[in-house]
Amino acid sequence: MNSRQPIPVVVLAGFLGSGKTTVLNHLLAGRGGTRIGVVVNDFGSIEIDAMSVAGQVGDSMVSLGGGCLCCAVDGSELDAYLEKLSAPVHRIDVIVIEASGLAEPEEMIRMLVANENPAVRYGGMVEVVDAAEFDATRARHPETDRHLAVADLVVLNKTDRVDPGERARIETELAALCAPGTPVVGADHGRIDPELLFDRRPWTETRGQLSFEDLLAQDQGHDHCSHAHAAYESTEFTSEQPLSPRRFMAFLDRRPAGLYRIKGFVRFGVPGHEERYEIQAVGRFLRFAPQPRERGEARLTQLVLIGSGTDGEGLVRELEACREEAPQDANPESMWGVLRYVDRPAEDWGDAPEPDTSETPPLPPEQ
Numbered sequence: 319m320n321s322r323q324p325i326p327v328v329v330l331a332g333f334l335g336s337g338k339t340t341v342l343n344h345l346l347a348g349r350g351g352t353r354i355g356v357v358v359n360d361f362g363s364i365e366i367d368a369m370s371v372a373g374q375v376g377d378s379m380v381s382l383g384g385g386c387l388c389c390a391v392d393g394s395e396l397d398a399y400l401e402k403l404s405a406p407v408h409r410i411d412v413i414v415i416e417a418s419g420l421a422e423p424e425e426m427i428r429m430l431v432a433n434e435n436p437a438v439r440y441g442g443m444v445e446v447v448d449a450a451e452f453d454a455t456r457a458r459h460p461e462t463d464r465h466l467a468v469a470d471l472v473v474l475n476k477t478d479r480v481d482p483g484e485r486a487r488i489e490t491e492l493a494a495l496c497a498p499g500t501p502v503v504g505a506d507h508g509r510i511d512p513e514l515l516f517d518r519r520p521w522t523e524t525r526g527q528l529s530f531e532d533l534l535a536q537d538q539g540h541d542h543c544s545h546a547h548a549a550y551e552s553t554e555f556t557s558e559q560p561l562s563p564r565r566f567m568a569f570l571d572r573r574p575a576g577l578y579r580i581k582g583f584v585r586f587g588v589p590g591h592e593e594r595y596e597i598q599a600v601g602r603f604l605r606f607a608p609q610p611r612e613r614g615e616a617r618l619t620q621l622v623l624i625g626s627g628t629d630g631e632g633l634v635r636e637l638e639a640c641r642e643e644a645p646q647d648a649n650p651e652s653m654w655g656v657l658r659y660v661d662r663p664a665e666d667w668g669d670a671p672e673p674d675t676s677e678t679p680p681l682p683p684e685q
Contacts, residue, residue, distance in 0.1 A: 324436060325411065325412060325437060326413070326440075326442075326598070327412075327414075327430055327439065327441050328412065328442055328515055328600070329415050329426050329427065329444065330417065331423040331445050331446070332445055332447065332475075333455050335448060335451065336446040336447060336448040336451075336475060337448065337505075337508045338446045340507060341510060342356065342414060342416050342508075343508065344508050344510065345512050345515065348518070349512050349516075349518055350512075350519055351519035352411045352412060352512070352517065352518050352519045353410050353411045353519075354412055354516075355403035355408065355413040356413070356415075357400070357403070358416045396415075397429075397435065400433065404437035404438050412441070413438065413441075422461075424464070427440065427443055439605070439661050441598075441603065441605075442470040442471065442515075442601060442602075443468060443469050443471075443603070444469065444471045444473060444515070444601075445465055445466055445471075445472050445473070446472075446473045446508075447466075447473065447474050447488075447492070449479060449485060449488055450479040450480055452488050466492065466496050466500075467497060468497075469497075470602045471503065471578065471600055471603075472492055472500060472503065472601075473503050473505050474488065474492065474503065474505065475507075475508055476505075476506060477504045477505060477506050478506035478507070493575070499574075500575065500601055501576065501577065501625075502575065513579070514578045514579050514600070517581065550624055551624070551625060551626065552622060552624050553622070553623040553625075553628070553630035553633050554620075554621070555619070555620075555621045555623070557618065557637070558618055559619075559643070560586050560587035560588075560617075560642050561584055561585070561619055561637075562641070562642040562645075562648070563586050563655055564655060567656065569637065569640055570599070576626045576627040577623055578626070579599060580597060580599040580621060580622070580623050581597065582597055582620045582621035582622050583596055583597070583609065584606075584621070585617055586642070586653065586656070587617075588645055588649075588652060589648070590650050591608075591656075593608045593611055594608075594609050594611060594617075594619075595608055595660075596608075604659050606660045607661065621637070
């Protein structure tokens with residue numbers, strides 16, 4: 319990831335026993351060279367299995383050789399800890415907040431969206447659901463439905479503990495409870511591919527002694543997420559021709575529920591917006607970031623789409639239909655659908671008229 323860009327902060331939520339810590343452990347174990355900052359929203363001594371080489375993680379910040387920074391924090395301290403984690407000296411690529419099992423993720427989302435630290439940005443909310451206890455959890459915690467409604471990605475954990483018919487019933491109920499198009503990822507023992515949430519960097523860092531990841535590799539002797547990765551398909555799309563912002567936003571609005579993540583760069587070529595735009599989508603969560611064009615850089619759109627049960631060829635055909643033959647003739651107002659997902663002050667957009675949102679998807683709830 320580009321260290322000059324704000325660090326995405328992903329909220330990992332779910333009720334007690336759903337498997338959040340297990341999911342987090344697998345993200346840490348399979349992160350490659352990515353430096354992850356972890357904030358645990360609980361008090362007391364927190365034991366994270368994947369960090370056993372470093373002992374217990376208490377209520378203070380610790381630094382591991384492989385690049386993890388972990389701390390325990392309550393809501394009132396969140397801004398302070400995010401400021402510490404986002405300090406350039408730590409070179410963090412992504413921050414994951416493991417919310418308390420009794421936390422209100424909506425409040426955490428509001429705090430992150432309102433955070434004025436330019437070094438971090440909200441990166442989406444992942445809700446972990448226990449398939450074996452789905453009905454019992456909803457009965458004990460009616461607020462479950464509200465949490466699912468604001469989730470950008472749902473991990474249906476412990477699918478190995480229910481039969482196919484029961485899993486299908488739960489997935490049908492989740493589709494009704496979540497916002498339209500919210501992806502549901504099935505998992506057992508919390509195994510999801512880190513690529514669904516963040517890019518894994520090359521594993522190159524060693525500090526003269528066995529690092530955290532060296533120890534994990536010796537202990538397990540294989541790719542920690544190899545079998546999880548096999549459950550997902552990756553589709554690539556490249557275009558030398560710019561894309562129509564309105565047609566591309568319409569594509570994003572109707573993307574299938576099995577399409578979990580989209581990343582890469584898009585070029586629109588609309589007058590006044592000739593730069594390329596980095597795109598990051600996790601489930602329903604979507605953000606664009608304008609990038610200055612480097613000298614000699616190819617003017618390309620390059621996208622990677624990661625999903626399960628998706629029609630790769632069909633996705634490519636839809637993206638091909640987004641190409642724009644004469645972007646120089648496009649009305650600059652056509653970019654408003656993109657700009658409403660860009661984290662920058664409105665005054666930076668100049669004296670443009672109000673956006674035409676008739677062909678653009680609405681913002682996710684509470685964002």
